[in-house]
Amino acid sequence: MKKLLAILLIVALSIMGSSFAQAAPVGSLSVTQGSGDSLNLSGSCGASNCTSATFYAKSNQFAGSNFMQIGQAQVDSVGKAQISYTPTWTGNTPFKVNFLGAGGSLIATQTLTFDVVKDPSGFPQSAIQFQRPLDSTGAIFVKILLTIVALVWLTLLGSFFLVVIRVPKLSKQASEEK
Amino acid sequence: MDERVGESGMKLLFNKNQGDINGDSEKTSEVSRRKFLKIVGMSAGSVAAVGAGIELIPYRAWADSNPNGWGGNSGVSGMSAATMGSGQEVGNHQWAMVIDLRNCDGCKSCTAACQKAHYLTEDQTWIRVFEMGDSQGNSYFMPRPCMQCENPPCLDVCPVHATFRTDQGVVLVNQGRCIGCRMCMAACPYQARYFNWKAGAKYPDTGVFPTLKFPVPQRLGTVGKCTFCVGNLNHGLMSECASACPMGTIYNGDMITDVAINSMGNTVKLSKFLYDNDAVAYKDENNTHPRVWYIPGHGQNLDTNATTG
Amino acid sequence: MTSTLEKKEIDKITVIAPDPSWESEVREAAMRSIVTKPGKNWWIAVSLLSLVVVAGVGAWIYQLKHGMNSAGYNDQAFWAVYIADVVAFIGVSYGGAVVSAILRLSGQSWRAPLTRLSEGMALVTVLIGGAFIFPHLGRPERFLNIVAYPNFSSPLVWDFIAIATYTLATAIFFYLPLIPDMAVAKNLVDTGGKRARLFSILSLNWMGTKRQRVLLHRVLTIISLIIIPLAVSVHSVLSWAFALTSRPGWMESVFPPYFVIAALYSGTALVIVTIYAFRKGYKLERFITDRHFVRLGYMMAALGLVYAYLTVADMLTEGYTGITTGWIQQTITGKYAIPFWFYVIAGEIVPIALVVMKKTRNATGMTVAGVLVVISLWVKRIVIILPAATQPLISGQWGSYHFTWVSITVTLAGVAAIPLLLMILFRFIPLMSIDEMEDAGPLGSIEQISKETLKAAREESIPEPSKEESK
Ligand code: SF4
Ligand code: SF4
Numbered sequence: 001m002k003k004l005l006a007i008l009l010i011v012a013l014s015i016m017g018s019s020f021a022q023a024a025p026v027g028s029l030s031v032t033q034g035s036g037d038s039l040n041l042s043g044s045c046g047a048s049n050c051t052s053a054t055f056y057a058k059s060n061q062f063a064g065s066n067f068m069q070i071g072q073a074q075v076d077s078v079g080k081a082q083i084s085y086t087p088t089w090t091g092n093t094p095f096k097v098n099f100l101g102a103g104g105s106l107i108a109t110q111t112l113t114f115d116v117v118k119d120p121s122g123f124p125q126s127a128i129q130f131q132r133p134l135d136s137t138g139a140i141f142v143k144i145l146l147t148i149v150a151l152v153w154l155t156l157l158g159s160f161f162l163v164v165i166r167v168p169k170l171s172k173q174a175s176e177e178k
Numbered sequence: 179m180d181e182r183v184g185e186s187g188m189k190l191l192f193n194k195n196q197g198d199i200n201g202d203s204e205k206t207s208e209v210s211r212r213k214f215l216k217i218v219g220m221s222a223g224s225v226a227a228v229g230a231g232i233e234l235i236p237y238r239a240w241a242d243s244n245p246n247g248w249g250g251n252s253g254v255s256g257m258s259a260a261t262m263g264s265g266q267e268v269g270n271h272q273w274a275m276v277i278d279l280r281n282c283d284g285c286k287s288c289t290a291a292c293q294k295a296h297y298l299t300e301d302q303t304w305i306r307v308f309e310m311g312d313s314q315g316n317s318y319f320m321p322r323p324c325m326q327c328e329n330p331p332c333l334d335v336c337p338v339h340a341t342f343r344t345d346q347g348v349v350l351v352n353q354g355r356c357i358g359c360r361m362c363m364a365a366c367p368y369q370a371r372y373f374n375w376k377a378g379a380k381y382p383d384t385g386v387f388p389t390l391k392f393p394v395p396q397r398l399g400t401v402g403k404c405t406f407c408v409g410n411l412n413h414g415l416m417s418e419c420a421s422a423c424p425m426g427t428i429y430n431g432d433m434i435t436d437v438a439i440n441s442m443g444n445t446v447k448l449s450k451f452l453y454d455n456d457a458v459a460y461k462d463e464n465n466t467h468p469r470v471w472y473i474p475g476h477g478q479n480l481d482t483n484a485t486t487g
Numbered sequence: 488m489t490s491t492l493e494k495k496e497i498d499k500i501t502v503i504a505p506d507p508s509w510e511s512e513v514r515e516a517a518m519r520s521i522v523t524k525p526g527k528n529w530w531i532a533v534s535l536l537s538l539v540v541v542a543g544v545g546a547w548i549y550q551l552k553h554g555m556n557s558a559g560y561n562d563q564a565f566w567a568v569y570i571a572d573v574v575a576f577i578g579v580s581y582g583g584a585v586v587s588a589i590l591r592l593s594g595q596s597w598r599a600p601l602t603r604l605s606e607g608m609a610l611v612t613v614l615i616g617g618a619f620i621f622p623h624l625g626r627p628e629r630f631l632n633i634v635a636y637p638n639f640s641s642p643l644v645w646d647f648i649a650i651a652t653y654t655l656a657t658a659i660f661f662y663l664p665l666i667p668d669m670a671v672a673k674n675l676v677d678t679g680g681k682r683a684r685l686f687s688i689l690s691l692n693w694m695g696t697k698r699q700r701v702l703l704h705r706v707l708t709i710i711s712l713i714i715i716p717l718a719v720s721v722h723s724v725l726s727w728a729f730a731l732t733s734r735p736g737w738m739e740s741v742f743p744p745y746f747v748i749a750a751l752y753s754g755t756a757l758v759i760v761t762i763y764a765f766r767k768g769y770k771l772e773r774f775i776t777d778r779h780f781v782r783l784g785y786m787m788a789a790l791g792l793v794y795a796y797l798t799v800a801d802m803l804t805e806g807y808t809g810i811t812t813g814w815i816q817q818t819i820t821g822k823y824a825i826p827f828w829f830y831v832i833a834g835e836i837v838p839i840a841l842v843v844m845k846k847t848r849n850a851t852g853m854t855v856a857g858v859l860v861v862i863s864l865w866v867k868r869i870v871i872i873l874p875a876a877t878q879p880l881i882s883g884q885w886g887s888y889h890f891t892w893v894s895i896t897v898t899l900a901g902v903a904a905i906p907l908l909l910m911i912l913f914r915f916i917p918l919m920s921i922d923e924m925e926d927a928g929p930l931g932s933i934e935q936i937s938k939e940t941l942k943a944a945r946e947e948s949i950p951e952p953s954k955e956e957s958k
Binding site: 132133134138142145146149152153155156157159160162163164166167168170171172174175 | 639640645648652655656659662663666691692693694696698699702703706709710713717
Binding site for chain 2: 554555556560566625633635636638643647729731732733737882883
């Protein structure tokens with residue numbers, strides 16, 4: 001009975017041990033400044049059954065945000081995977097890599113915090129630049145229209161005041177002539 | 179007279195402030211627009227599948243025609259900070275929204291949360307959930323906030339510049355200046371504007387003076403609309419509707435940092451998310467260029483690349 | 488140089504033949520409203536109409552206090568009755584001004600007894616139409632923001648500019664021909680009275696010398712020339728407040744001429760109604776004859792046909808492709824079918840039939856047609872505005888607008904203000920342009936003077952302008 005228990009314990013321990021060995025963080029991650037503004041993220045998987053790697057970064061922009069996927073790569077024969085990533089914000093940023101097996105099972109994971117200093121936003125000017133109606137041609141059009149309006153007002157008021165001023169004068173003249 | 183327009187961080191994007199546009203970008207947008215039209219024609223089938231008579235412009239069309247620009251799957255960026263500096267200035271954030279219609283179950287929690295936060299009447303559905311029919315006779319739900327158009331028709335028709343656009347890409351109403359002519363309601367193709375028709379109890383004294391970003395309480399006789407909860411966003415919080423959504427349908431995003439997040443904490447790279455899921459802009463054939471993207475469909479299995487890590 | 492020019496002008500306008508009996512008759516008739524004391528009926532009418540106007544102002548104040556919901560507005564019926572009132576009132580004003588201006592420019596001397604009344608109607612209605620912008624706004628007290636922060640890409644700013652310019656032109660166009668009449672009028676009322684003083688100020692000490700006449704004639708020609716394109720632009724810009732949106736039913740290239748013709752059509756109709764009322768009230772049958780009504784009736788019928796044509800053109804192009812049929816269905820068979828078919832019958836078929844049938848081609852028949860046209864064109868404005876405003880742009884229900892006592896009272900106040908202001912206005916000014924009537928001569932009021940008659944008359948009567956005068 002005691003023997004049986006001991007065997008069971010050993011079996012259990014060995015199973016646990018093996019699973020501990022499997023879940024152990026055998027992956028590694030390094031972030032280096034790449035060419036231009038980009039960063040190189042490279043990771044290596046300690047286990048031999050890794051097939052792909054998924055890279056993540058975590059923004060601190062929104063409270064409650066989590067790691068977001070920034071790229072995927074295949075693991076090569078020596079267990080390495082690499083992506084190039086152009087950051088879109090600066091500051092201390094946690095990065096993470098997940099190594100996945102053939103069935104998509106998580107084999108290894110690793111995180112690292114890197115201080116990003118350059119963030120050329122991919123947001124282009126053209127994305128928000130729309131011609132407003134009064135840019136260029138429209139502005140000229142408005143000026144022409146306003147000039148016409150001004151001329152109309154001038155003509156109207158001018159003819160009104162012409163009459164108002166001239167008529168009494170002419171009357172005076174006429175009565176003087178008489 | 180209302181001088182608060184010039185509030186810090188709220189640079190106005192009025193017509194006058196726009197400098198000259200360099201020839202290149204103008205050409206690009208011309209090309210892309212033509213491409214849009216083509217794609218609209220070609221993808222008529224897929225459009226019909228989404229909903230009869232609904233005008234949708236796929237995000238991919240835009241991203242592919244701006245390979246060096248924001249978005250696309252490539253993550254390549256061709257714009258340097260120097261080129262961005264010319265002409266219209268880009269703020270430190272460019273807010274956007276993604277509405278993943280696959281998730282929406284039409285519970286209208288977003289509408290309720292918005293109305294509560296802004297003390298709106300029942301009719302004032304700044305985010306309104308429409309029930310839409312598709313060509314198969316099925317229906318799906320479509321929440322519609324203000325699209326924060328990049329080329330907003332409501333702004334162009336406002337006679338007194340009460341509607342303006344901030345340098346963060348949010349279209350706001352200055353209720354201290356609005357004369358209540360409702361021309362903007364006529365011009366908005368999305369029915370996104372709501373007037374304050376009734377005086378009464380629904381406008382409580384909140385003790386808060388209404389600001390441009392947080393126009394609460396609403397002022398009688400002026401127009402109000404979704405503000406994207408831009409105050410929340412600037413403090414790292416989510417908009418009321420997004421955080422109230424039990425399904426994680428609504429994502430708040432920033433086009434500058436290229437991040438979007440929903441109420442479930444799902445965090446995605448905005449441009450990639452839009453591209454991979456074939457997001458569409460609604461009624462963009464009016465050249466409004468919405469800042470709200472829809473991911474069409476209803477009830478599918480999700481393959482969003484979104485992760486909780 | 489000036490003398491030759493003036494001589495030519497003088498030739499054109501000098502009195503045909505001094506006809507003392509005609510002259511005194513005209514003076515007596517035109518001054519009837521000033522000289523006679525207002526009768527009991529006048530007072531009753533004025534007080535009733537004022538009551539309606541006061542009620543309208545009260546309703547507006549109520550609306551200001553309780554919000555525009557009390558006028559039946561809601562988010563899907565954001566533009567409704569007040570903007571229709573603005574369009575309709577400014578529209579009839581256009582008719583008055585243009586009838587007068589076109590007839591003046593084309594030298595139609597039969598116009599003479601009509602110009603004063605139609606210009607007065609134009610002035611009154613443009614003021615009322617402009618005033619209807621205030622109930623339309625949610626924040627009327629901020630109205631001047633349009634001046635302080637104008638956004639020139641907004642059609643409303645141009646509406647404001649156009650309406651302001653047009654109002655100014657109408658006022659001047661009303662006042663200038665009045666100057667000679669004021670000179671006559673000041674001699675007819677007891678000197679020393681308040682009215683005499685007013686008249687003598689307004690008459691600018693007019694003596695009717697040839698040079699004064701030349702000046703006035705020239706200025707009036709210029710203003711007639713300006714007022715026609717101005718009125719066209721007012722209605723075009725008004726229509727662009729609708730047409731420059733992306734709403735099916737409003738975004739129509741036909742809208743500017745559509746609005747202009749509607750304005751002319753309803754305006755001519757209201758001219759007919761106005762002259763009928765004043766003819767009856769002041770017994771001007773001797774001057775405003777049935778032939779005047781018939782001529783205006785012809786004009787009105789022609790405009791009505793053009794308007795029907797534009798209505799068809801608008802609906803056919805929108806409806807044929809089936810892209811935006813919603814509002815057309817609602818208009819023809821749906822919610823707005825009753826007002827639409829009311830327009831078709833009362834605004835097109837019946838008035839045109841009244842003009843065509845010989846039996847009804849008289850003052851009464853034309854006036855009935857005019858009343859029908861004015862009412863049904865207001866209804867038509869509602870039918871243009873509401874279906875497009877209340878349509879669902881995304882999905883869901885059609886919105887609806889409900890008339891409330893507030894909006895009805897305010898609108899009725901506008902309607903009542905037309906006769907009220909006209910009745911008061913013509914207590915102070917002659918009903919007809921004495922000057923023009925005397926120019927036109929006794930024939931003028933009845934039928935157009937043939938060129939020969941005119942020439943003969945002129946050769947007889949024109950003394951060569953003396954040298955001093957033409958200097
Ligand atoms: S959705 Fe409507 S209200 Fe919002 S920015 Fe666009 S046009 Fe303006
Ligand atoms: S209602 Fe207000 S915001 Fe809208 S167009 Fe008029 S003034 Fe501008």
